[in-house]
Amino acid sequence: MNHAGRLTSTAAALVLLVAMAPVARADNTQGITASSIKIGNLGPFSGESAVFNPLNYGPEAYLRYINDQGGINGRKFETIFADDACNEAKGIAAAKKLIYEDKVFMIIGHPCSGVAMAIKPMVDKEGVPWVGLSANPKITNPVTPSMFHVGYTGIASGEAMAGFALSNPGVKKIALVQHSNDWAHGYCEPATAIIKKNGGEVVVDAALERGSTDATAQALQVKASGAQAVMGCLYQPELVVLLRDLHKFGVNVPVLGALGADFEQTVAQVNDADAVKQIFFQPYQFKSPLGQGSLKQFHDMFLKYLTKDELPKSGEPTNFYYFGVPAAIVTVEAIKRAGPDLTREKWIAAMESLNKWDTGVFADTETITHDNHDGVHLMYAVGVSAEGKETVYKSWGKPAE
Amino acid sequence: MLSFLPQLVVSGIATGMLYALMALSMTVGYRATTVVNFGHGDMLMIGAYASYVLVAGIGLPFGPAIVLAAALLFLLGAAAQRLLMQPIIGGPHLSLAMMALAVGYALRGVARIEWGNDVLKLPRAYSSGVFVLGPVVVTTDDLVISGVVLVLLAALFLVFNVTAVGKVIQAVFQTQRGAALVGINVKAFHATMWGAGAALGAIGGVLMALIVPLTPDIGVATLVRGFAAMTLGGFGSLQGAVIGGLLLGIMEKVLGFYVSTVFIDITAYLVTILVLLIRPKGLFGQHATLRI
Secondary structure, three states, X not given: XXXXXXXXXXXXXXXXXXXXXXXXXXXXXXXXXXXXXXXXXXXXXXXXXXXXXXXXXXXXHHHHHHHHOOXXXXXXXXXXXXXXXXXXXXXXXXXXXXXXXXXXXXXXXXXXXXXXHHHHHHHHHHOOOEEEOOOOHHHOOOOOOOEEXXXXXXXXXXXXXXXXHHOXXXXXXXXXXXXXXXXXXXXXXXXXXXXXXXXXXXXXXXXXXXXXXXXXXXXXXXXXXXXXXXXXXXXXXXXXXXXXHHHHOOXXXXXXXXOOOOHHHHHHHHOOHHHHEOOEEEEEOEOOOOOOHHHHHHHHHHHHHOOHHHOOOOOOOOHHHHHHHHHHHHHHHHHHHHOOOOOHHHHHHHHOOOOOEOOOOEXXXXXXXXXXXXXXXXXXXXXXXOOOOEEEEEEOOEEOO | OHHHHHHHHHHHHHHHHHHHHHHHHHXXXXXXXXXXXXXXXXXXXXXXXXXXXXXXHOOOOHHHHHHHHHHHHHHHHHXXXXXXXXXXXXXXHHXXXXXXXXXXXXXXXXXXXXXXXOOEOOOOOOOOOEEEEOOEEEEHHHHHHHHHHHHHHHHHHHHHHOOHHHHHHHHHHHXXXXXXXXXXXXXXXXXXXXXXXXXXXXXXXXXXXXXXXXXXXXXXXXHHHHHHHHHHHOOOOHHHHHHHHHHHHHHHHHHHHHOOOHHHHHHHHHXXXXXXXXXXXXXXXXXXXXXX
């Protein structure tokens, strides 16, 4: 073979090798041994968003409970916590560590939408299973093969907020008060779509930024507009400020809060029954009141399996613990269904086999298919009744039970 | 829509009182050292948490808890100045600014370790109430905050303008070397004044925690407002700090309502930019060397 022929052959061989090389992905049994499954639990364990880490501890309590029961198919869960501080750069570094250094089988928890969107290309490329609780619907729409929303997205919550407000007869004029960030828009945009679809009108769209101590301008804009309900796409401290100032200026219309606030804490911190009674409502994700009915077993589980530092100062698990736990419940169910020879492909197939499957926590059942990775949609609303009692409603004036 | 103007002005004054207290407490430290404490917002936050621990944790009555929290913050502020700022006081301005920022971030980090998972509420020592005065609504909180700030302002005016301490403050502000030559212990004086500023900040933190839930970031936004109020009123001027704070509060409300709520968050930055460009000494500022 002459020189040109050798060159051509070498080039052809290289092309063939490149074409035949497997896509650079992590091993589909990475993180699995005969006795353990390594899980990455990614979330804000530091920084100003650390208030959301009960969404990480809720699932962890369930995994510890399962370990206590002997694990699944002889394997116990080994959790590696990673802190993203709800910051994209830190989140990418933390996810890289989990995937490439710790070599976890999958990632669960993960409340922060911005970080979830930032790590999505890496998670997708490596085919790492991800079961998250972040609100941004774009994480799983369009479908990313290994990523699953088992909690409510902003779309479901935003639609529930607007749907509940509009179920009050005669309500058409709605005000939006929101943070200027993706998280808030993730709630208020779907709410706006539902308002317009049902013949309603957005009469005010006001910003209330993080760290605000006062909402006078926003409350007076709502008052001047004659709005009949308010969508408060706000985190808890600012939602408290808005509720207080609306009441101060006599704007006693229903206020629908997003899921960035804990209902009980918000009511307690407004510290004025008249400012919340039949005024403040929030989409409600659960079958029962917190710690009662079917949620009692999870209340006890949190207290048994979480440390003092992992629980709130009060010692009483809040909404976010319950909201987080289905991430682990669904993950475990899919691992059971995947059988003893667990692989990522089998786990994904098992997830896509969930059909009206009841977590025992959420108001809705989980239905996941190959074309739909958002498990739950139906929500109720929780509010304080005229008698001052926390009540779950199916629609305006109609208690769930 | 003009019918809302009186309310916006009154609410602006109530909010501005908090900014004024922030600016006042920063001014006290600045008058002593000509250094702006960019970690002051976190001193405010620690003061609020100290009060929370004393009231909700230990069960002290509200009044003694505030006094004790202010005393603790006095010690913290004095220690921060003496141990961290004083050793580099002759260094580049940037080093001083970075040290102040670093102290603030460190305090916030410590607060997050202990309270980062919780949004807390400082229990009130009085019942909340709403008073309707013609077209204007005011709350008990508005009255308490305004009352406390006015009392502190009056006390500071007396200290600065009537007492011997005020003369010492003025002497050190004008020339530290001259003050040292006449026997004033300038180092101790610096630490004392930073402590006093931190104690005032602690009171500001308590007042803020009465109206908003308590988180480790409670002081961040208010620091920016306090700095803008100082800039507007004039660095080193007590009356300037107060008037700057009140004007800023009113501007936020009026622009926020009539133009766009987006302006509420950026008014402080706009004011800072405009004042530094057009009238760097502010409304009541004196010509002095600013060290940041």
